[in-house]
Amino acid sequence: MIELQGVSKAYRTTERATVAALHDVDLTIADGEMVAVMGPSGSGTSTLMNILSCLDVPSGGRYLLDGTDVGRMSKRRRTKFRGTKIGFVFQSFSLISDVNVRRNVELPMLYTRKRVRRARAMVALERVGLFGHHDDMPIELFEAQRQKVLIARALINDPPVLLDDEPTGDLDADSSREIMELFAQLNENGRTIVYSTHSEETAGYAHRVIRLHEGRIISDESGKHPLRKPPHLRAV
Numbered sequence: 001m002i003e004l005q006g007v008s009k010a011y012r013t014t015e016r017a018t019v020a021a022l023h024d025v026d027l028t029i030a031d032g033e034m035v036a037v038m039g040p041s042g043s044g045t046s047t048l049m050n051i052l053s054c055l056d057v058p059s060g061g062r063y064l065l066d067g068t069d070v071g072r073m074s075k076r077r078r079t080k081f082r083g084t085k086i087g088f089v090f091q092s093f094s095l096i097s098d099v100n101v102r103r104n105v106e107l108p109m110l111y112t113r114k115r116v117r118r119a120r121a122m123v124a125l126e127r128v129g130l131f132g133h134h135d136d137m138p139i140e141l142f143e144a145q146r147q148k149v150l151i152a153r154a155l156i157n158d159p160p161v162l163l164d165d166e167p168t169g170d171l172d173a174d175s176s177r178e179i180m181e182l183f184a185q186l187n188e189n190g191r192t193i194v195y196s197t198h199s200e201e202t203a204g205y206a207h208r209v210i211r212l213h214e215g216r217i218i219s220d221e222s223g224k225h226p227l228r229k230p231p232h233l234r235a236v
């Protein structure tokens with residue numbers, strides 16, 4: 001479970017000035033949820049995603065991940081902890097163009113035995129629907145497939161939570177749907193998914209939509225969208 005309690009984030013820009021990107025954010029995300037985070041550019045969505053992924057820590061408030069206070073950990077412990085709990089894909093991530101798909105997926109596991117790392121990469125590729133594409137080079141893939149390779153990389157350790165900052169930001173409508181169908185499927189299989197987007201259609205695949213404005217949560221709605229319902233409202 002993800003729990004933010006009164007989380008704020010200020011970035012230091014000069015010696016004297018800071019920019020406040022999040023203010024007093026309270027947010028609980030239960031296991032198995034699929035949540036979209038929306039907001040105008042600059043509203044703090046990436047800042048929130050960075051904190052959720054433990055890449056960054058709050059300046060104020062607490063982040064409890066499965067009951068553990070992430071802000072109180074050493075950087076080293078936090079990195080290790082994150083590795084077991086969270087897979088993430090961020091805007092700045094890209095594929096290495098001169099190695100094949102499998103090697104791109106293996107990237108987070110470079111210090112693991114080759115045989116283990118290969119096997120895990122193959123499983124991760126299968127999980128995102130790219131079975132048989134392990135030998136392809138990135139340039140041979142469609143855009144949506146390339147995005148899926150990044151998702152496979154994030155899933156290589158089989159984390160219970162997947163975070164993605166603007167998964168469909170650079171994609172056309174069909175590719176976007178393909179990625180969101182994959183997210184829906186990964187979520188059906190029990191994974192918690194949190195992603196940010198500027199697109200209402202992309203947000204519609206989530207069963208809960210959180211809207212930020214100037215660093216504050218201004219709405220948090222569940223089960224309104226016809227495409228998805230929260231787990232407890234779904235037919236079994």
Ligand SMILES: Nc1ncnc2c1ncn2[C@@H]1O[C@H](COP(=O)(O)OP(=O)(O)OP(=O)(O)O)[C@@H](O)[C@H]1O
Nearest residue numbers: 011013019021039040041042043044045046047048
């Ligand atoms: N490293 C940083 N140093 C200083 N200011 C930052 C830093 N990162 C973000 N900010 C500022 O914090 C605010 C929130 O930024 P953030 O990147 O979270 O917005 P965003 O909602 O993700 O925007 P977009 O939709 O354009 O990606 C903005 O005012 C931004 O300029």
Ligand SMILES: [Mg+2]
Nearest residue numbers: 045046047165
């Ligand atoms: Mg952003």
